[in-house]
Amino acid sequence: MNQISTPDPWSEPIAQSLRSYDEPLLRRVAGKLCKPRGHWPVDVLVDRCLETLANPAALDRRLKELEAASRQALALIGHSRQPRWPVGSLVEMLTALGHADGLASVQTLLESGMLFPVLSGKIRLRQFEHWLGQSAAPMVEAPPAITQRILHEPLSMSGPAPLALTGPVHEADGLEWPLRLAALWQQLVAAPLRRTQQRDYFKRDLDRLRGDSLLSAAPSDALAELPDPGLFTAALALATGLVEDRAGDLCAAAFSPPWNAGLPALLPELFAALPRLAGWNAAHGWEPSAGPGNPYPAANLLALLILAQLPDGRWLKPAALEEWLLAHHPYWRTAAVRDDAGNQRRKSNDKKPPAESTGIAAFLLGIAYPLRLLQACKDPGGGWAVRLSPLGRWVLGIADRPPEAPTSSQSLLVQPNLEVLAYRQGLTPELIVKLSRFATWRTLGAACTLQLEPHSVYRALEMGETHGSIVQALERHSMKPTPAPVLEALKTWSNKRERISVFPAAVLLEFASPAELNEALARGLPAVRLTDRLAAVASESQIDYKHFRLTGTRDYCLAPEPCATVEADGVTLSIDLARSDLLLETELQRFAESTNGPSAPGRRGYRLTPASLSTARAQGLTLATLASWFEQRTGLPLAPAARLLFSGAECPPAELRRQLVLHVATPALADGLLQWPATAALIQARLGPTALSVAESDAPHLRQRLQEIGVQIMHEEG
Numbered sequence: 001m002n003q004i005s006t007p008d009p010w011s012e013p014i015a016q017s018l019r020s021y022d023e024p025l026l027r028r029v030a031g032k033l034c035k036p037r038g039h040w041p042v043d044v045l046v047d048r049c050l051e052t053l054a055n056p057a058a059l060d061r062r063l064k065e066l067e068a069a070s071r072q073a074l075a076l077i078g079h080s081r082q083p084r085w086p087v088g089s090l091v092e093m094l095t096a097l098g099h100a101d102g103l104a105s106v107q108t109l110l111e112s113g114m115l116f117p118v119l120s121g122k123i124r125l126r127q128f129e130h131w132l133g134q135s136a137a138p139m140v141e142a143p144p145a146i147t148q149r150i151l152h153e154p155l156s157m158s159g160p161a162p163l164a165l166t167g168p169v170h171e172a173d174g175l176e177w178p179l180r181l182a183a184l185w186q187q188l189v190a191a192p193l194r195r196t197q198q199r200d201y202f203k204r205d206l207d208r209l210r211g212d213s214l215l216s217a218a219p220s221d222a223l224a225e226l227p228d229p230g231l232f233t234a235a236l237a238l239a240t241g242l243v244e245d246r247a248g249d250l251c252a253a254a255f256s257p258p259w260n261a262g263l264p265a266l267l268p269e270l271f272a273a274l275p276r277l278a279g280w281n282a283a284h285g286w287e288p289s290a291g292p293g294n295p296y297p298a299a300n301l302l303a304l305l306i307l308a309q310l311p312d313g314r315w316l317k318p319a320a321l322e323e324w325l326l327a328h329h330p331y332w333r334t335a336a337v338r339d340d341a342g343n344q345r346r347k348s349n350d351k352k353p354p355a356e357s358t359g360i361a362a363f364l365l366g367i368a369y370p371l372r373l374l375q376a377c378k379d380p381g382g383g384w385a386v387r388l389s390p391l392g393r394w395v396l397g398i399a400d401r402p403p404e405a406p407t408s409s410q411s412l413l414v415q416p417n418l419e420v421l422a423y424r425q426g427l428t429p430e431l432i433v434k435l436s437r438f439a440t441w442r443t444l445g446a447a448c449t450l451q452l453e454p455h456s457v458y459r460a461l462e463m464g465e466t467h468g469s470i471v472q473a474l475e476r477h478s479m480k481p482t483p484a485p486v487l488e489a490l491k492t493w494s495n496k497r498e499r500i501s502v503f504p505a506a507v508l509l510e511f512a513s514p515a516e517l518n519e520a521l522a523r524g525l526p527a528v529r530l531t532d533r534l535a536a537v538a539s540e541s542q543i544d545y546k547h548f549r550l551t552g553t554r555d556y557c558l559a560p561e562p563c564a565t566v567e568a569d570g571v572t573l574s575i576d577l578a579r580s581d582l583l584l585e586t587e588l589q590r591f592a593e594s595t596n597g598p599s600a601p602g603r604r605g606y607r608l609t610p611a612s613l614s615t616a617r618a619q620g621l622t623l624a625t626l627a628s629w630f631e632q633r634t635g636l637p638l639a640p641a642a643r644l645l646f647s648g649a650e651c652p653p654a655e656l657r658r659q660l661v662l663h664v665a666t667p668a669l670a671d672g673l674l675q676w677p678a679t680a681a682l683i684q685a686r687l688g689p690t691a692l693s694v695a696e697s698d699a700p701h702l703r704q705r706l707q708e709i710g711v712q713i714m715h716e717e718g
Contacts, residue, residue, distance in 0.1 A: 227285030283359025
């Protein structure tokens, strides 16, 4: 039987990169990669390059032709499981390995077709030197087909002296950060996070991440304190794709397939996302404005690779790795100098972090250990020493296969009060995803607690779960039968959610008031009441229109028609009922309140209030969405008063100052006072054509200056 080969997902990106090269550059790269014997057309050259990269034998020959530094650069990328790296980070790692010119090795890989530039937009490359020199933060990528074949390349890292310890070995279950990611995902389903244009969080969301009892608490199995764990969770979720940035709003996305394939499949995805963390590092926590340079991904990978070279049964202290990085990593090596006594200190004019702030201990004990990449053991002094775990060796590409994962067991205890206890010994990423859909996380620990609630069950039903699948998940993983009150509650909530009437075709009728709808039903209108003013009729032929006065019909395939008028206060809306449609009232209920007062015939009033807009923001309404609604429904931009009520909490604090106002006779006199240096320094601002703001302390000086030129001031005493 012929097998259908799976297409390489990297073929098209590599082909696009090659086609972005100018023809002379492409021929130079192809000459080293596929070694053409004739003057082939450009498209043929691209195809031959792809064939070479897909040919293991030819690829091995090209790799052997490279210098040791270039092969080590590819090996570093392969060990990280992250195919895309900043050029600066690769140069830092090569420099730490003892190669004086790491940039030359990166350029050699580009010229050899083993590394490809990450380009934005349609850019034509003529020379790699020009691209590397002109780009602010150039990125390169290497397909796994290349990097996985070079993992055996020795890195020749002379690390610290290892320790021989005989104490008990500690190893985490690897579920701490997956649990926190699931808890964050659950929260973002209800209300997204919002970020500024500078990629920082608004203060309310920043406080939310730092104060959340689940996300900001210290991990139960971490061996060191981690700065801003809630913000690390958000950065990791964004790097893995579990959270999406939608025009500044961080929203929950779908769980990736590795979540349903077990912990050994999920941990490589989380590990590969660590170099892509933005705005957070283990040394200082949340630093969204730290600048373009980021030495921490390179330092973290180097520390793990030093641990990979340890002999069996040997350990290293994080402090020893810290000293090694200080001495070898160019970022910290050049950021510190020695004083006369030989002690390390910072350069006085250096704005980089302190030389001892590599954060490697926090990374190893607070991130890598909870991810089950490391094992830990205490030294005679009571400090922690670490080494790679069997799972960590496989994730880094040192071992050929992962250790066998434990089989799933009954790990849930469902209680009659709708609380669910989840013991971590039997949890799996797949079960974490399932629980996150229909139950709310309350605590994370050795025994996690969740709560079954109506809104959590509704959320699961909206995501495709059913009453049967929820009950099946609980009974499959529970240590005891599901209590009857829990089954009854799940059935009740599911019935409310699934109690839907389906009309293959219907006519929607909107009445001006509930009384008119009641009168129509009393006359015999064969309709089903939907709301207090809406009713549905299964067939238009059943309606006797002579009993009704039609005010308008709507084509909902067209754009919404402007039907609202903004009053002078900017927050009161007057709705023209003859032009409104059935969707308008539902839209208004999101952010406005009914005035319930007398209004003109055929019109209804709504008002935007601080309370209604606060509720709308909590439910995910953005300022851009509100402004778009105003343009569609009123034909005008969002009123300044409405904008103030919506985003006033995010504005800088206002300042109320006591000042004097100087009124002059003519605008020309005001212009002269602002221009003459003797008086310009005494005037704070121009308030109008003939009005100027003056501080009380400057009034005597201003009076004196004006008297010098014959201008008198009349001061009203108040």
